[in-house]
Amino acid sequence: MLVLGIESSCDETAAAVVRDGREVLTNIVASQHEIHAEFGGVVPELASRAHAERITGVLQEAVEQAGVTLDQIDAVAVGHRPGLIGALLVGVSSAKALSWSLGVPLVGVDHIRAHLWAGLLGSDLALDNVYPALGLVVSGGHSSIFRMTGPNDLELLGSTIDDAIGEAYDKAAAILGLGHPGGPAIDRLAREPGADDRAVDLPVSRLGKESLDFSFSGLKTALLYAVRGVPGPGGIFPRTIDELDPSRKRDLAASFQRAACRAVLFKLERASQTGAFRTLLVGGGVSANSKLRNDLKVWTDRIGMNLILPEMSYCVDNAAMIAGLAFDRLQQGQADGLELRASPSATP
Ligand code: KG4
Ligand code: ZN
Numbered sequence: 001m002l003v004l005g006i007e008s009s010c011d012e013t014a015a016a017v018v019r020d021g022r023e024v025l026t027n028i029v030a031s032q033h034e035i036h037a038e039f040g041g042v043v044p045e046l047a048s049r050a051h052a053e054r055i056t057g058v059l060q061e062a063v064e065q066a067g068v069t070l071d072q073i074d075a076v077a078v079g080h081r082p083g084l085i086g087a088l089l090v091g092v093s094s095a096k097a098l099s100w101s102l103g104v105p106l107v108g109v110d111h112i113r114a115h116l117w118a119g120l121l122g123s124d125l126a127l128d129n130v131y132p133a134l135g136l137v138v139s140g141g142h143s144s145i146f147r148m149t150g151p152n153d154l155e156l157l158g159s160t161i162d163d164a165i166g167e168a169y170d171k172a173a174a175i176l177g178l179g180h181p182g183g184p185a186i187d188r189l190a191r192e193p194g195a196d197d198r199a200v201d202l203p204v205s206r207l208g209k210e211s212l213d214f215s216f217s218g219l220k221t222a223l224l225y226a227v228r229g230v231p232g233p234g235g236i237f238p239r240t241i242d243e244l245d246p247s248r249k250r251d252l253a254a255s256f257q258r259a260a261c262r263a264v265l266f267k268l269e270r271a272s273q274t275g276a277f278r279t280l281l282v283g284g285g286v287s288a289n290s291k292l293r294n295d296l297k298v299w300t301d302r303i304g305m306n307l308i309l310p311e312m313s314y315c316v317d318n319a320a321m322i323a324g325l326a327f328d329r330l331q332q333g334q335a336d337g338l339e340l341r342a343s344p345s346a347t348p
Contacts (some may be wrong), residue, residue: 005323021327079264139284158212
């Protein structure tokens with residue numbers, strides 16, 4: 001079964017053709033980073049406009065490069081929640097038009113759940129060997145832990161009470177004077193020779209004895225104070241970013257990264273004690289982070305859990321994961337009609 005997937009929830013316009021949920025024939029992603037960089041974050045209006053301009057070309061490329069024709073497509077899938085509403089509407093409208101004109105089913109897919117399918121792309125691991133799983137989504141918009149009994153059967157165990165981890169990475173990068181998106185920039189800097197990840201002791205929030213929630217805003221503020229000093233009367237900082245020398249900058253990036261990863265591992269350790277899990281499924285842009293990938297590997301090896309990490313190209317937003325999860329919904333006999341709605345929130 002060939003599924004054409006569409007993703008437009010934030011700042012990536014993406015389309016992909018995936019066979020039987022696992023075999024990725026094409027995965028086209030048109031990123032808008034250059035549009036939003038000067039604002040230091042995603043501007044929703046600009047994102048919608050860029051999606052509208054790019055979606056047709058991206059779809060065409062995905063189908064043509066897959067070596068198939070539109071009449072061979074068996075279903076059209078679209079990430080319809082959560083995300084920026086104007087951005088989602090571009091993908092949802094395109095998917096409706098395509099499914100209607102081709103006369104094939106339309107499948108709405110939850111973007112967060114799709115991130116947890118990304119690790120299964122390209123693998124032939126039977127689902128019976130995956131679930132029950134712990135699901136970890138670490139992205140620019142979400143930091144959540146789930147108990148999963150199937151790709152679409154999830155129970156939220158914990159999530160962030162303030163910033164998402166990727167958002168914290170992006171803000172930390174802004175504080176350190178690095179570009180947007182900041183995650184890859186901090187990851188690179190922290191890996192430079194000589195970077196000392198214990199140079200500055202940054203806080204790891206625990207939020208009480210049993211909480212499985214995350215909080216990253218304190219970490220971000222602690223980094224700000226480490227860079228610019230504690231503000232005095234009138235909120236004036238004693239230092240500017242220009243006073244940061246390159247080696248201190250490296251140390252701060254590495255220290256931030258260490259604290260962010262420790263926060264994730266700390267909550268995962270707690271979550272793993274709430275039941276029996278075959279695997280740890282991970283997804284979202286921050287699952288591309290080199291230290292997090294390594295720390296997760298070491299931890300799962302130690303406790304004897306199977307780790308399923310997405311390939312690097314499937315960590316950030318993409319449409320292959322959308323088409324992949326849609327295949328599972330279709331297998332369950334589920335599809336949507338033209339009444340499918342885009343929704344900014346995660347719950348239907
Ligand atoms: O999953 P994603 O593409 O979008 C959302 O669904 O939010 O995630 C984007 C986030 C950004 O915050 C970006 O800085 C972060 O993923 N990111 C990284 C890395 N690559 C991307 N964070 C840390 N290390 C990386 N290597
Ligand atoms: Zn995402």
